[in-house]
Amino acid sequence: MRLNNKRDKGYANMEDKTVEKKIIELYQARDEYAIEMTDDHYGSFSRNLSFRILSSHEDAEECVNDSYMKLWDTIPPVVPESLKAYLGRIVRNISLSLFRKKKAQKRDDASVLLSELEDCIPADNNVEQALEHKQLVQYIERWLKEEKEENKKLFILRYWYGESLGELSGRFHISERKAADRLYRMRRRLKDYLQREGVSV
Secondary structure, three states: OOOHHHHHHOOOOOHHHHHHHHHHHHHHHHOOOHHHHHHHHHHHHHHHHHHHHOOOHHHHHHHHHHHHHHHHHOOOOOOOOOOHHHHHHHHHHHHHHHHHHHOOOOOHHHHHHHHOHHHHHOOOHHHHHHHHOHHHHHHHHHHHHHOHHHHHHHHHHHHHOOOOOOHHHHHHOHHHHHHHHHHHHHHHHHHHHHOOOOOOO
């Protein structure tokens, strides 16, 4: 997630602590640039940490994206003394959780896809029940209409037809990392949309 953004230049020569402070301030201001800055400065650290646990680049990418969502959801109110250490704990916990799930049972492709949607469906239902809920499906369909056509196809192929990141990469001529990043952003927008519609997530 390298940035072609003039705002990035102002951070290039800052010391780590100063960068951390600025990124935390962006989270507190609910500025989405905070996520881009986090990935720019701590993306490699996070992916390497997750990969050492999962031994899968694809799984590590998903865990890192989920970790960024967790940062967004917890800052504020949390104000970490060390953003890198706080992010590291989140990445490690999410990666270990996925590792335990994979070790405890043989997960098929459908269950992996459903687990990706757990953060953006109503909290009082499991994923399978929620996806069968007529009203929720209608919300998702309305939300998809607001998305760009290519994003709509990407989301449907991933979560309705179960295509892998590798397959999506070839179909849309983008890297697997780019596909994972776009899906993560879409899940976050879906979560925000459902919350605006009064759905408890």
